[in-house]
Each structure stands twice: as C-alpha cells, then as structure tokens.
Amino acid sequence: MTRALNKAVSGQLESIEKIGYSINYLTERLCGLLVAAMIGVVWFGIIDRYFLALGGTWTEELARYIMIWAALLAIPCCTHRREHIGLNLLFAKLPSRHQVKFRLLLDLIGLIFFAFLFYYGIMMTKAGTTQFATIFGMNMTIPYLSVPLASGLTIIQISVCMVREAYQIEPIYKLKEQVR
Secondary structure, three states: OHHHHHHHHHHHHHHHHHHHHHHHHHHHHHHHHHHHHHHHHHHHHHHHHHHHOOOOOHHHHHHHHHHHHHHHHHHHHHHHOOOOOOOHHHHHHOOHHHHHHHHHHHHHHHHHHHHHHHHHHHHHHHHHHHOEOOOOOOEOHHHHHHHHHHHHHHHHHHHHHHHHHHOOOOOHHHHHHHHO
8 A cells, every 4th residue: 555655656746847847848948949039139130220221129129028038937947957046155065964954945935935926927917918018019918927927937846846856856857968
C-alpha cells in the first residue's frame, strides 16, 4: 500500500516538474520571438527614418511594448532555472542543511510578492480598458496584461521550484542539457 502511494506521489511530483518545464519551454520561445520582432521593428524604424521617409512614428512605441512583454516574460524563465537575482552572498555562507530552508523562505517571499503583483496587474489591466496609447490609439489592455500574465507564470514557476527543491527532483532542463 505504501509503495503504491509513494509511486503515485512520485508520479504527481514528476508531472508538476513536466508542467513547469513545458511552460518554460513555450515562454522561452515566445521571448525569443518577441526580441526578434522588436529588433525587426527597430530596424524598420531606422530604415524608414533615413531612407523611406514614410513617417512611421509608431515603431518606437511598438518596440517599447514588445520589449516590456519580453522582459516581463523572461522573469518566469529565469525563475524556472533559478537564474534570477538571489541572495547568493548570504546563501553561500549558510551550512548546506540550512540552505534548502532559506531558499524555501525566499521562494515564499517571492510568491507573496508576485501574488500581490498579479492582483495589482489585474486591476491595472482593467483600468487600461479606458486608457489609450499615444500614437496607436489602442487601449492599454494588451500592454498592461503583461504584468498579471508574467506574475501568474512566475507564481507557477516558483511553486514548481519549491516542489523540486523540497523533494529533490532533478530539473528536466538539466537532464536535457546534459544529453547535448
């Protein structure tokens, strides 16, 4: 009975890691596409300004919105790989048995922060329905939506990292990168 229960729990824990990996996989690719689009828009703006003279004043604003989306979506990617800003100086001084507890405490603080940001981002997105972009004339719902979406994905990735850390699960991305 206990062995079957352990196997079921182990399967659920592995599923959590697979979900986190899948979200990260898609988010990393979306960030890459957004950066490529931003570069394309900026280059079009340069070519337009100096050669075509079409009067494309929209390129700067669009590039800014794309950059904000890419930067915010990079947060859950870094969180999944634990490459975000941390307190490594203090962390490295702790004995190894306390490092896991300290990391889980920092994760809990991160969860609280991103839950607040998620809530605030939803309120901001709702308010964006009545605000309009300067040049485009579009409402600000889509630009503001980047905040709650990135916060929600970061909450998921912090949770995955906490489970991974607590149950000492090897991250899938490390296993896949070792094969190469």
